């Protein structure tokens with residue numbers, strides 16, 4: 284269910300002399316080894332990204348700058364998360380449909396994922412995704 288989806292606090296080191304913050308992502312905060320890093324930027328506010336699920340890939344999303352919404356759907360229920368802090372990340376397990384929208388100006392979405400890029404890992408058709416979730420229940 285969507286209950287297993289977690290917002291994870293990313294440790295933040297505030298500078299004692301007011302020089303700003305530093306956040307660090309180490310292996311231990313994620314349940315997988317990071318195999319690839321990519322990021323979305325210059326996304327028009329009326330555009331949506333995602334619109335697919337992954338068969339195996341797990342993903343950790345962070346709003347490095349600005350904000351955006353992540354709509355998650357497990358085939359039965361939907362939940363919306365707003366990411367707007369560089370020290371909070373959303374862990375998306377495999378088998379979840381996701382859509383990203385409402386990007387603010389200057390938003391940057393960092394994505395740390397568990398595998399290399401494989402088109403064969405994508406479910407890009409919502410009806411295929413629905414059938415897929417039924418076979419794996």
Ligand code: TYD
Nearest residue numbers: 319321323331332333334335383399400401
């Ligand atoms: P896609 O995963 O559909 O992006 P989003 O979910 O953000 O809308 O990828 C968009 C395009 O980029 C698609 O043609 C595949 C390509 N792509 C790569 O070539 N390598 C990658 O690592 C990723 C993530 C995408």
